[in-house]
Amino acid sequence: MEIFLVGGAVRDKLLGRPVVEKDWVVVGATPEAMIAQGYQPVGRDFPVFLHPQSKEEYALARTERKTAPGYSGFQFYAAEDVTLEQDLIRRDLTINAIAENSNGELIDPFNGRGDLEKRILRHVSPAFAEDPVRILRVARFAARYHHLNFSIAAETLDLMRAMVDSGEVDHLVAERVWKEMSRALEEKNPEVFFLTLKECGALARIMPEIDALFGVPQRPEYHPEVDTGVHTMLALQQACRLSSEVQVRLATLLHDLGKATTPKEEWPRHHGHEERSLPLVREFCQRLAVPKHMRDLALAVAEFHTHCHRALELNPSTLVKTLEKLDAFRRPERFAEFLLCCEADARGRTGFEDRPYPQAVYFSGAFNACVQVKVRDLLDQGLTGAQLGEALHKNRIQAVTQFQAEWQQRNPS
Structure with missing residues (x-):
């Protein structure tokens, strides 16, 4: 069993920003093994556990397959044979697909660190287009990092427009829109959230x-x-x-x-x-x-x-x-x-x-x-x-x- 720090904690550490919360991915483990070590299961769709002391979230490495439109239309697979790279490739942006092992070494198969240095928000893979919430997340990250001169990669913006044109964005549920919007309103430049949605055509559909x-x-x-x-x-x-x-x-x-x-x-x-x-x-x-x-x-x-x-x-x-x-x-x-x-x-x-x-x-x-x-x-x-x-x-x-x-x-x- 191997444990990796992933996502926002790694990203913000590399940016020199405060790390608010930590998420962990566990490779080579089963739910039974996690429970045996005192972890508390909390995930409904896929195995997520709370650490017995820190209460931070530990998720088993997983893959996902699109089965229906919208945010919830996914089938997840979490087992001992899922690799770290298979887990990272399903993430939204390259800057969120960097992991750190227990020795502090970075695992960065999609050059997220390079995109951090170039201040680029870029999707990891074509699977980005399967989840309309990712349009909202990219817009929110654009708002969060606007003052650091981040911009959205042209190919990612094109993909977001295609998702709007295909009707994928119409499957967004109100609760997720409000969750991402309210978080964007907490940022230093929330106007960028709405301008990004306008640029890709999503604003006209959801607001x-x-x-x-x-x-x-x-x-x-x-x-x-x-x-x-x-x-x-x-x-x-x-x-x-x-x-x-x-x-x-x-x-x-x-x-x-x-x-x-x-x-x-x-x-x-x-x-x-x-x-x-x-x-x-x-x-x-x-x-x-x-x-x-x-x-x-x-x-x-x-x-x-x-x-x-x-x-x-x-x-x-x-x-x-x-x-x-x-x-x-x-x-x-x-x-x-x-x-x-x-x-x-x-x-x-x-x-x-x-x-x-x-x-x-x-x-x-x-x-x-x-x-x-x-x-x-x-x-x-x-x-x-x-x-x-x-x-x-x-x-x-x-x-x-x-x-x-x-x-x-x-x-x-």
């Missing part, structure tokens, strides 16, 4: 709402980049500057979906795009099984981001109504995330990347003024029910009116 934004023009005096899809990618970049939270980045990504449904005769204006965005956001989140709290933030940003942009122009009554509709008083943390998304949207325009965004400070100040209105004080006055709600709303407007006057004194322009 048509986002793909439809490209080619839709906006008013150049407000959006020098003009193209709505380009703006969305720029806004996503800004969201990454402002927050590491997936929900903030996702909400920014989805904030303008309604612009794709603007009638062409109304271009480049997009009146009412906020309301038109809402059913598209709901459909997107339902289809991909996006967690509810992330969906709710995305809906709030889609509906009210222009209110935030115009906060300095809104009267106190409208400001308070907007805060109440945002449920800001019960969910202040979500309101803070909402403001970050709006700032990312405002800065996600060519030439606006470092512009101040006083609207967020102003809107936050109006919120803080409202918070000073205490429900307990009104209850002590004997108010209940509708009277309590009306008095609370009225007092919040008065508080914002005072805040607005003080703001204007400090900012006379």
